[in-house]
Amino acid sequence: MRKTFLFTLLFLVFFQGFSQANYPKDYFIKPLEVPLILSGTFGELRTNHFHGGLDIKTQQREGLNVVAAADGYVSRINVAHWGYGKALYITHPNGYTTVYGHLKKFAPEIEAYVKQQQYKKQRYTLELFPQANALKVEKGKLVAYSGNSGSSGGPHLHFEIRDGKSNPINPMFFGIDIPDHQQPLIRAGVVYSFGDSTNVDGTDAVKELIIKNKNGNLVANPISAYGKIGIGINAVDKLDGALNNNGIFNLQMTVNGKKVYEHEVNTVSFAETRYINTLIDYERYFKKRQKIQRCFVEPSNKLSIYKSLINNGYLTIEDGLSYNVEITAKDFKGNTTKLIIPIKGKKTTTIVKTESKKTPHFFRANEFNKINKENISVAFPKNSFYEDIYFDFSYDNNIVKLHNGGIPLHRNFTLTFDISDYPAKDKKQVIIASINDKGRRSYASTKRKDNKVYTLSRSLGNYTLAIDSVAPKISPVNFKDKQWLSKYRYLKLKITDNLSGIKSYRGEIDGKWVLFEYEPKKNVLTYDFNDGKIEGVKHKLKLTVVDNVNNTNVYIASFNTK
Ligand SMILES: [Zn+2]
Numbered sequence: 077m078r079k080t081f082l083f084t085l086l087f088l089v090f091f092q093g094f095s096q097a098n099y100p101k102d103y104f105i106k107p108l109e110v111p112l113i114l115s116g117t118f119g120e121l122r123t124n125h126f127h128g129g130l131d132i133k134t135q136q137r138e139g140l141n142v143v144a145a146a147d148g149y150v151s152r153i154n155v156a157h158w159g160y161g162k163a164l165y166i167t168h169p170n171g172y173t174t175v176y177g178h179l180k181k182f183a184p185e186i187e188a189y190v191k192q193q194q195y196k197k198q199r200y201t202l203e204l205f206p207q208a209n210a211l212k213v214e215k216g217k218l219v220a221y222s223g224n225s226g227s228s229g230g231p232h233l234h235f236e237i238r239d240g241k242s243n244p245i246n247p248m249f250f251g252i253d254i255p256d257h258q259q260p261l262i263r264a265g266v267v268y269s270f271g272d273s274t275n276v277d278g279t280d281a282v283k284e285l286i287i288k289n290k291n292g293n294l295v296a297n298p299i300s301a302y303g304k305i306g307i308g309i310n311a312v313d314k315l316d317g318a319l320n321n322n323g324i325f326n327l328q329m330t331v332n333g334k335k336v337y338e339h340e341v342n343t344v345s346f347a348e349t350r351y352i353n354t355l356i357d358y359e360r361y362f363k364k365r366q367k368i369q370r371c372f373v374e375p376s377n378k379l380s381i382y383k384s385l386i387n388n389g390y391l392t393i394e395d396g397l398s399y400n401v402e403i404t405a406k407d408f409k410g411n412t413t414k415l416i417i418p419i420k421g422k423k424t425t426t427i428v429k430t431e432s433k434k435t436p437h438f439f440r441a442n443e444f445n446k447i448n449k450e451n452i453s454v455a456f457p458k459n460s461f462y463e464d465i466y467f468d469f470s471y472d473n474n475i476v477k478l479h480n481g482g483i484p485l486h487r488n489f490t491l492t493f494d495i496s497d498y499p500a501k502d503k504k505q506v507i508i509a510s511i512n513d514k515g516r517r518s519y520a521s522t523k524r525k526d527n528k529v530y531t532l533s534r535s536l537g538n539y540t541l542a543i544d545s546v547a548p549k550i551s552p553v554n555f556k557d558k559q560w561l562s563k564y565r566y567l568k569l570k571i572t573d574n575l576s577g578i579k580s581y582r583g584e585i586d587g588k589w590v591l592f593e594y595e596p597k598k599n600v601l602t603y604d605f606n607d608g609k610i611e612g613v614k615h616k617l618k619l620t621v622v623d624n625v626n627n628t629n630v631y632i633a634s635f636n637t638k
Contacts, residue, residue: 100170101251104145105216107176107235108132112254113317115232117408118246119341120323121356121367124484124534125349126341128244129175129236130252133318134222138180138231142220145174145237150211150219153182153190153204157596160234161226166213173242177234180223186211191591191607198582198589225595245343248408255316259411260324262287262294262403264310266357266368267301267417270390274303279428282360285417294415300422301393306372308357309415311405326406328384329371331391331399337371338384351379353484354462362482371403376441376462395423437467451494452476460487475511476539485534491520492530493541503527505545505625507576511538519544519576519624544575548621550631553600562638567603569619569631576624584618585610592619605637613637 106112116131134140144166151173152165160177164186167173181187189211193204213219224231236244248254265285267276276283277299285296307329312321329337354377357368372389373382393399401417439445441461447454449471462484470477476491495506508531509517520531520539529541553568555561569592571578581601583592590609592601601619619631 099245099249103168103170103172104174104237104247104250104252105143106252107142107145107174108134108222108233109141109143110135111317112252114254114315114322115230115318115320116234117313117315117322117325118244118248119325119344121352121369124353126344126352127323128344128349129177129234130247130254132233132235133320134231134233136231138221138223140222140233141218142176142179142222142233143216144213144219145235146170146215148174148213149209150186150206150213151208153186153202153206155190155194155201155203156226157201157594158227161228162220162223163226163234164220166219167208171240173238175234175236175238175244176220177236178223178225178228178232180221180225182220183218186219194591195589195609200591200593239343243343243345246341246408249342254408256313256407256409256411257316258314258407260311260313260405260407260413262309262311262405262413262415264366264368265296265403265415265417266308266360267299268306268308268370269301270304270306273423273427274301274305275424275427276301276305278424278426279430281428281430287415294413296415296417298418298420300420302395302421302423303393305391305393306370306389307391307401307403307417308368308370308372309403309405310366310368311413313405313407313411315407324405325408327369327371328404328406329389330402330404333400334386335384336386336391337382337389339379339381340383341381345380348378348380350486351377353486355379355381358484359482362480374462391419393419393421395421397421433466433468435466435468437469439465439467441465451497452492454478454489454491456485456489457487460485460489462486474540478539479536481535481537483536485536488532488534490530490532491539492528494528495541496527502543505543505627506541507544507625509540509542509575510535511540517542517575522576522624542575544573544623544625544627546574547627547629548573548578548623550619550621550629552631552633555633555635557633557635559635560637561605561635564637565605567605567617569601570599571601571619571621572599573621573623573627576627578621579624579626580622582620586612586615587618610637 113133115133116127120127146168148166148168151167154163162179163177165173165175222233237247238244267283269276269280287294287296311324313324326340354374355369361367399419403415404412406412441464444458445456447469468479507522508520510520511517522529522531549572551570553570583590592603594601613636615635617633622628
């Protein structure tokens, strides 16, 4: 009996301290030699995911030394047009893996290894898993140069620490120190009503709080309410040395002094990261570009970020009672900002109701849903939606309306067009395009089967068919046909496509494949003469570029080198 009690006690003590205490604090060093200033914190709210690492600023430039955070070996190398671009994964003897993304290039030994594989496979993008210890690295030694490759909006290093199950963990838990003497900002607050008899200030609409600064605390103008409500806030954190809006670390809510909500994003599993769409008010973000995080947990929310919850964070306001709600946003260093929201319980029978649009297509979130009309069909696997919805659908003038982009989806739907009626010539060039609110069409990855084209997507909105009959364009950037290029380091060409986009490119010099690195953000292909793949004086360049419906353009030029 006593033994069990002791064990339970020990277990509880261990478990309580587990979340932060167990990570080695002095194993990893910072991956850059410059002072660390962040443009992105771990766990901050991104589109469809929590940020899985630190975004470290690189003084607005590329080419800074990136060093290994600890001894280990290169376990994975990825070169991609989008995502992390050029990325390096180093596995360490303690079981953790560090990740370095958006690189410009790798350190010489690794770069040579990658180029050899690229020439062997005759492609720029690749994913390599070198044998353990084939590419050993030492703590603090150069492994790469920082860059802006992949889906990066400006030069920076994306740095992650992953555990043995490939789940990223906040690098700050490992002692990666970022100076921060500034408190978070709570920039907005909203109140949501749930249920027929609920009101906030007499309506069931989303109520925006009016927030004022009183003696260092943020205080909202008092509201009256009755029934089941939920509160959401917009909060960001500022760190030392930069103006960037980063994510907060911890969010808590108390009601009359009692904690009813707390969340903290310490680790992000790839399996659950997309449930961020239930944490933020996605529709509001879509309409107003404002990220409100909810201090309540909706039924479809499967995130495991919650440390404390009573009634899932929902508040039940009773008539005649007073409530003092306090929301505290905290950064990793413990700087806090508090928002006080006084609420008075007030029942009313005359609630101003917001209209919710009813349509013929009522979708239950936990069921498979499908609509067929004329030559199209759209199918949603079960649990695509986070909640039941009256789905707004139409198909007129060749435009399919799939509700609007304000509703997030957890899984892909399939939109299929039967194109039997199209002339044979057009069938091969038909694509599915999404249409944005300005009417601009962009290619939706289109697959073909028999007389059908279809696309898989998680983005609702308008879609149509379009025909791409125009081949990609190719133009030289830094040279002319028949030029002497002896002193040139690079050959650069611009490639663009009007609609379906570039599917592939192949560059040859003197009949042999050469490596052209493609930067799709700039539409530029680059060949590096230092690859040393050409001999002699007279050379012929042949570049073949193919779009996603196989329209092909071939560019030929000749040049001389000494
Ligand atoms: Zn990042």
